[in-house]
Amino acid sequence: MRTPSPESGRLFGLTDGEAGYALLRITLGLNILLHGVVRLVGGPGAFADGLVKAFETSLLPGALVRPFAWVLPFAETAVGALLLLGLLTRHALAAGGLLMLALVFGTALRSEWEMLSVQMLYVGLYAALLGTARFNALALDRLRLSAPAATPRSVP
Secondary structure, three states, X not given: OOOOOOOOOEEOOEEXXXXXXXXXXXXXXXXXXXXXXXXXXXXXXXXXXXXXXXXXXXXXXXXXXXXXXXXXXXXXXXXXXXXXXXXXXXXXXXXXXXXXXXXXXXXXXXXXHXXXXXHHHHHHHHHHHHHXXXXXXXXXXXHHHXXXXXXXXXXX
């Protein structure tokens, strides 16, 4: 039987865990980025109006829904872009998790349990990525964190 080479278990120089993490992080980032971009292209005002209308019968007043609805597409675009690039990954995952917390709260107030189930899958993805961040090898964070620190120059 042949002995496995040192490169076995690596894909493009990444371990299986690192490759799987990159696949999930990049795909989630693209998904969230496009959530935001589509809403921005359609007009954030139109999106806000639709969300306020959807919450008319809920306990949440429109005065709270509208500002959140205006911020959401920009936040989704930023979180998605950061995840896609692997830049400030832990912060982006935490921010995405907080966005999901707010969305779950609103969805529960509207008793939209099927949508809440989908949102809980997103929460699970954010939690899984945050909990396994040590596999975040294919990311701009690696370049940023591995850059040599500036050393103070001695004054002659």
